[in-house]
C-alpha cells in the first residue's frame with residue numbers, strides 16, 4: 001500500500017474504506033474484514049450517525065490505536081466555533097478515541113463567517129494535538145479562499161466527489177498546487193460507474209471495472225475511500241497497485257466527464 005503525505009508530513013494510505021450507510025449491526029464484521037484485507041483508514045461523519053458503531057468495531061479489532069486512521073466530519077448543524085468544539089468532543093466519545101486522524105468541514109455552505117469560525121476551531125483542535133490532519137470537504141476554490149484569507153493554518157485536504165462522470169479536472173490540479181491533498185468520495189459513483197470504455201480497459205489488464213476506476217484516481221495522487229461491506233470487493237478494491245494505465249487510457253476515462261453529480265453542487269448547496 002502506498003501512502004500520501006499531507007503538508008504537515010502526516011501520511012495516509014491511498015485507499016481507505018468509506019462507511020457511509022453501513023448499519024450498526026453490520027459494522028463489526030465490515031471493519032473486521034476490511035482490516036484483514038489491509039484497510040487502516042476508515043471514513044465516517046457526524047452526519048452518518050455511525051460514529052458509535054465504528055468506534056466499537058475499531059475497539060474490537062484490539063490493535064494499537066496508532067495502526068488505525070479515523071476521519072470524521074463536522075456536520076453543518078454543528079458548524080461555528082463553539083458548536084464545532086462541542087460536537088468534536090462528542091465525536092471523540094462516540095468513536096472511543098483521544099484524537100482523530102483527520103477532521104473535515106463536511107460542506108462549506110454559503111456563509112463565509114461561519115466557515116471562518118469553524119476553521120478557527122479546527123486550528124485550535126490541531127494545535128492541541130487532538131486532530132492530526134485538518135481539512136475540508138466539498139469546498140470550491142471560492143470557499144477555500146475564505147480560509148486562506150482568515151485562517152492561520154492551511155487546509156491539508158479536500159474531500160470531493162470524483163469519478164469518471166465528474167472528473168474535477170480544474171479543481172484537482174489547483175488543490176495540488178496549493179498542497180491540499182484531494183480525496184475522492186463516491187469514487188465508484190455509488191456502484192453506478194460502468195461504461196464500455198472502462199469495461200474494455202478492464203479486459204486488457206484482467207482487472208474489474210471498479211479496479212480501473214480506482215486506479216485512475218490514485219494515478220493522479222487522489223486518495224480513494226470506496227465503500228463495500230463485501231469482503232471480496234473490499235479485497236478487489238485494494239488490488240490496484242500492480243498495473244499502470246497508459247496516458248491514452250487516462251484520457252479516455254477523462255473524456256467520460258459529463259459533470260453529473262450523485263449529490264448536491266457545493267456552488268449552490270446551502271444548509
Ligand code: NAD
Pocket residue numbers: 017018019020021043044106137138159160184185186187188189190191192208210211225226227228229233234236237
Ligand atoms: P462509492 O462510490 O464508494 O460506491 C459504493 C457502492 O459501490 C456500494 O453500493 C458498493 O456495493 C459498490 N461497490 C463497492 N466496491 C465495488 C466493486 N469492487 N465492484 C462493484 N461495485 C462495488 O460511494 P459512497 O459510499 O457514496 O462514497 C464512498 C465514501 O465517501 C462514503 O462511504 C463516505 O465515507 C464518503 N462520502 C463523503 C461525502 C462527502 O460529502 N464528503 C459524500 C458521500 C460519501
